[in-house]
Amino acid sequence: MIEEDLYxxxxxxxxxxxxxxxxSAEQFYQASKFTDEAIIKKIKACQNPFRCAxxxxxxxxxxxxxxxxxxIDVMERAIRARFDQHPELTEILKRSKGTLYDHSAADSFWGIGSNVTGKLLMKIRDDLQSET
Structure with missing residues (x-):
C-alpha cells in the first residue's frame, strides 16, 4: 500500500x-448516516469500502x-481511530509535511475543492505532533 492510500x-x-x-473508516462513516437497522446491517456486512460507499x-x-x-465529527472520529489504533500509521502521519489533500475529483466537499478530509488529517497530525 502506498503512503497516500493510508490517508x-x-x-x-x-x-x-x-x-x-x-x-474501513468509510464503512463506519456510511453506516453512521442512518438510524434504520436494515441499512446499517447491510453496510456492516459489506467488506469492500467502495461498495459500502x-x-x-x-x-x-x-x-x-x-x-x-x-x-464532519463522524469522519474525524473514524480518521482518529485509524491512527490511534495503528501506531505505524501514526508515525507516517506525524512525519508528513505540508498540506495533505484528498485527491478525489468526484467529491468537492471531502476531496478537491473544500478538502475537508485533508484538513482533518492535518488537524490530527498537528494534535499527534503536539503530544510528543
Missing part, C-alpha cells in the same frame, strides 16, 4: 468503534436528520 477513508484498514470492528449513497433509506451537522 484514504477507503483504505481497508480496520477500526473498532462503538463495539464493532469496521473494515455505494450502498450509503443509494438513498434507499432516509439519512438521519442531523447528518449535515455531525458528518
Amino acid at each position: 484514504s477513508n477507503l483504505a481497508a484498514i480496520p477500526i473498532t468503534l462503538d463495539s464493532f470492528t469496521w473494515h 455505494a450502498i450509503g449513497q443509494t438513498r434507499e433509506f432516509k439519512i438521519r436528520d442531523d447528518w449535515e451537522e455531525i458528518k
